Amino acid sequence: GVLLDRAPVIENAKAAWAPDGPYHSAASRIEMVTGSFFDASSIPKARDGDAYVMRYILHDWQEADVLRILQNVRSAAGDARATLIIGESAVPDHDTVAVPPVVYNIDMQMMGFFNGRERTKSEWRKTLAEAGFELV
Incomplete structure (x- = not known):
């Protein structure tokens, strides 16, 4: 899946999904993208x-x-x-x-x-x- 959020949120998410983070088991299935739902071009197709x-x-x-x-x-x-x-x-x-x-x-x-x-x-x-x- 793709997680779309603002840069500070993505940075926190990267720490949580890191190999030593609480959500590491699913980290390989998550792509983290910096963007805004107010910018249509940043929303993954x-x-x-x-x-x-x-x-x-x-x-x-x-x-x-x-x-x-x-x-x-x-x-x-x-x-x-x-x-x-x-x-x-x-x-x-x-x-x-x-x-x-x-x-x-x-x-x-x-x-x-x-x-x-x-x-x-x-x-x-x-x-x-x-x-x-x-x-x-």
Whole structure:
């Protein structure tokens, strides 16, 4: 797999994946690339069967930034049969379902720290569609 992140994060990751690091057993399967999801040219191009995994990344950003990030990933995926896996919380679309308080706490933290937020399933579907993805 490929790990794409900013230079300081990649340097820390290299230490963790080093022969004497805690994750050394899988180090030979990881390629570490310095880049930004705001720079489409730095996102590795997909091949059939590849997956882009984004875990707790998109809730840090406002809607316009999320759309730009997703459009850049979509561009990198090109015509390959690749999958986008997003690991985020989803707030219910309505008030009839009890939501664990931690989800609302995270939503408030994202707003306060990053001007981001948690999104509903409908919001995810709309944003993903605008970027050229389908929510399944």
